[in-house]
Amino acid sequence: MYYLELIHRFWSFNQKISIGSTGISMYLYLLKIAFDNERYDFQISDVAISKELGLTRKTVKSTKEKLQSLGLIHFQTKNGLPGYYRLLLDYPLPVFEPKKVNEEEIRKDEFFQKEEELIFPSPTVSPIQNLFENTVQKVEAQSSREKSNNKNTPSWEEFFEYAQTLEIYNQQLDFEIQTKYESWKNNEWKNHADRPITNWKSALKSALPFMKKTSESSTLSLKSIPNINRPKSLSKK
Numbered sequence: 001m002y003y004l005e006l007i008h009r010f011w012s013f014n015q016k017i018s019i020g021s022t023g024i025s026m027y028l029y030l031l032k033i034a035f036d037n038e039r040y041d042f043q044i045s046d047v048a049i050s051k052e053l054g055l056t057r058k059t060v061k062s063t064k065e066k067l068q069s070l071g072l073i074h075f076q077t078k079n080g081l082p083g084y085y086r087l088l089l090d091y092p093l094p095v096f097e098p099k100k101v102n103e104e105e106i107r108k109d110e111f112f113q114k115e116e117e118l119i120f121p122s123p124t125v126s127p128i129q130n131l132f133e134n135t136v137q138k139v140e141a142q143s144s145r146e147k148s149n150n151k152n153t154p155s156w157e158e159f160f161e162y163a164q165t166l167e168i169y170n171q172q173l174d175f176e177i178q179t180k181y182e183s184w185k186n187n188e189w190k191n192h193a194d195r196p197i198t199n200w201k202s203a204l205k206s207a208l209p210f211m212k213k214t215s216e217s218s219t220l221s222l223k224s225i226p227n228i229n230r231p232k233s234l235s236k237k
Helices: 003-016 021-037 046-053 057-069 103-119 127-149 156-165 171-186 200-223
Strands: 041-044 073-078 081-087
Touching: 003 021, 021 041, 021 046, 021 057, 021 081, 046 057, 057 073, 156 171, 156 200, 171 200
Parallel strands: none
Antiparallel strands: 041 081, 073 081
């Protein structure tokens, strides 16, 4: 599962749309829960999130609503039951337009920065940065273990047989699965970010939802093409 990619994507998203420290903490915590459960959807109560992050129930409610409005997660709640969460994988990154500043403003920023460096020579690391770094280290350690346990790359038969055992599989995905296999094989088993695929089974399991979405889009496009009958001849021979 592409947790490192999701972390870096989220960090890029936060640089363009400031989510705030509470939103960052909650998203990274939900990402950790997903990583521990090895799936992007799971259940957890507001009480558990509140206790883990040191937030009030009201803050948990408003923060998850904010994350959902930004397109980062989807959640459903029922009275008396833990909430259902799903991390969204293909949320769009906003377009960043750099602010134009003049030379005088730049000089002012440099001056204040030097003053801050003199006053605070040893800044402390924020809890958010610690959470981010710990999550990255955990994912990298897991990837290293997976790499040592899965050094061999699969044949097409082994790849396809495993795909057929997955719950989301259907025959309409056969072409997409074959295309993905050939793409990874031709790229020396590296993903779209040019990183080695250390666990091809986990990578295939994570990629199938995207294949299904692509396949459904193609099917809808074909269904939308109307049937055109040939016009009958105006005169009989």
